[in-house]
Amino acid sequence: MTxxxxxxxxxxMKLPGEAGEKGTLLGSRCGNCGERFFVIREICxxxxxxxxxxxxxxxxxxxxxxxxxxxxxxPPYRGPDPFVPFGIGWVELPEGLLVYLPLxxxxxxxxxxxxxxxxxxxxxxxxEQGNDIIVPLFAPRQEE
Numbered sequence: 001m002t003x004x005x006x007x008x009x010x011x012x013m014k015l016p017g018e019a020g021e022k023g024t025l026l027g028s029r030c031g032n033c034g035e036r037f038f039v040i041r042e043i044c045x046x047x048x049x050x051x052x053x054x055x056x057x058x059x060x061x062x063x064x065x066x067x068x069x070x071x072x073x074x075p076p077y078r079g080p081d082p083f084v085p086f087g088i089g090w091v092e093l094p095e096g097l098l099v100y101l102p103l104x105x106x107x108x109x110x111x112x113x114x115x116x117x118x119x120x121x122x123x124x125x126x127x128e129q130g131n132d133i134i135v136p137l138f139a140p141r142q143e144e
Contacts, residue, residue: 004131008124011040013136014056016121023121025057025099025136038099057099059119061091061138064098066111091117091138104139116141 007013016023028041032049040054066089087103089111104122105111117138124135 005123005134006127006131008133008135009039012038013121013134015134022059023119023136024059025093025119027055027057027095027097028052029055036095036097038093038097057095057097058093060141061093061099061117063111063113063115063117063138063140064090064092065113066090066103066108068106068108087111089117089138099138102135102137104137110140118142 005015007015011026013026014024025038026040027036027038028044029036029052030044030047030049031051031053033044033047035044035046036055036057037045038057041052043050044052066087068085068087070085072084085106087106087108088100089103090098090100092098102122102124103111103117104120118141120137120139121134122137123132125133127133
């Protein structure tokens with residue numbers, strides 16, 4: 001049996017592929033008012049237009065705000081507590097969007113508002129068929 005990787009939610013991300021292809025967050029841009037959204041949409045929340053185009057969002061940003069959670073994540077997570085504690089944060093993308101996603105770093109001493117963050121992906125749980133359900137994460141940028 002081959003274990004596949006599946007997105008936590010349709011229209012949320014393009015998973016990394018083979019040959020070093022990087023994954024990305026997906027969103028929409030309104031052709032009427034220019035508003036951008038994280039996770040593909042059919043209707044603009046600002047002007048109610050249906051003239052939206054799918055876009056790829058930046059894989060970098062800066063930490064806007066964060067918290068550390070000491071309880072298991074809500075459904076669809078069904079597993080043991082590998083995520084506890086876990087960081088969660090608002091990351092500001094260059095497109096001007098704030099995205100709310102898990103952070104793989106859970107030590108508040110290693111997180112600082114304004115720090116540079118990079119998109120990565122991790123296993124959140126598994127589905128009934130044993131496939132890994134993947135979630136996008138933003139990790140603190142490693143100094144080079």
